[in-house]
Amino acid sequence: MRLLLSAPVLAVFAVFSVLAFAPNDAYAAPKADLWPDWQAYDPDSTIRIDHAKWQAVLDRFVAEPEPGVTTFDYQAALDDRANGIDLVAGYVADMVLVQVSALNRAQQMAYWINLYNALTVKVVLDHYPVVSIRDIDISPGLFSLGLFSSGPWGKKLITVEGRTLSLDDIEHRILRPIWDDARIHYAVNCASVGCPALAKQAYDARQLEDQLDRAATGFINHPRAIHSDGDGGFVISSLYNWYREDFGARDAQFVAHLFTYAGAELTALLDGIGRFDVSDDVYDWALNAPKP
Incomplete structure (x- = not known):
């Protein structure tokens, strides 16, 4: 799948290098x-x-x-x-x-x-x-x-x-x-x-x-992967924290990964910001069984 970068996306890349999120070593997954x-x-x-x-x-x-x-x-x-x-x-x-x-x-x-x-x-x-x-x-x-x-x-x-x-x-x-x-x-x-x-x-x-x-x-494209925190930042899945390196050696590569698969709604959300700021990461360990 070819990645096409718009001007706003490139602007996001420019600032993302100083906004990197570092994995919490206590919760690191196996290498x-x-x-x-x-x-x-x-x-x-x-x-x-x-x-x-x-x-x-x-x-x-x-x-x-x-x-x-x-x-x-x-x-x-x-x-x-x-x-x-x-x-x-x-x-x-x-x-x-x-x-x-x-x-x-x-x-x-x-x-x-x-x-x-x-x-x-x-x-x-x-x-x-x-x-x-x-x-x-x-x-x-x-x-x-x-x-x-x-x-x-x-x-x-x-x-x-x-x-x-x-x-x-x-x-x-x-x-x-x-x-x-x-x-x-x-x-x-x-x-x-x-x-x-x-x-x-x-x-x-x-x-x-x-x-x-x-x-x-x-x-x-589901909110459990990435969603706005309502205050200009983003909450991402802990999956991206635990396996940080798998999604790009550089921070801009992680953003590129998201854009590669982002649908219209997520693309518009990411394009509409001036910076990509990760405020938190979350994960729900509840069993994937049907709700009662």
Whole structure:
């Protein structure tokens, strides 16, 4: 997607360098740290992974109450076991048998995103009812610190090609460092209201670019990503604080990232200011279940 910059946008860039927002180290997320073994792939591979089971789960239990927001009906997925929790478990069981190193890069990316999202749903279902995914405190370590010390992300949950993996491993040791694509943050779902939406369609290697763009567009144009604080500044999602470097090494690159996917309303809001001043960052960890 080509980025076209208007004069007001360039003016925003000019002042943004002195208005940078620094991540709070106490709440820093894990860094991208490549595990080299997972770099193996076959560029000539024509193997296609079947994500039909995951799609069937999404079709039945994911709803879109408003643009850019989805919910997952965990209670219904438990009540309807055959089409819910058992089908999720069956899909995960199928995926761990895949020889990932024999796939091409696009198939690998779709595989890891879908597996991450299905595994997240399975973890919640295995511990439901919970108010927040952070209540599922199964990660190892008695004295780990920081925002992500509680929750399931550090727990080894599956074994793929002989390697045990956690959700953190999939996101921070495979997806982020191999693809170096900020849109990954909009594709992987953490089962929370503040998170980018769980996509209603399974990620497909043949449609990845369009799907990733739609995920970015859906989140960025919703107020939980960025909104005015009513006093000339902006409140942004903590996602942009935790993973600050992924959205641009320089501050102007972060603003460019927003403009790349901004719709008319957000573009007008950003164009209409003389400076981009971040006053706060927020995140809602409540479970992404339907409201009663």
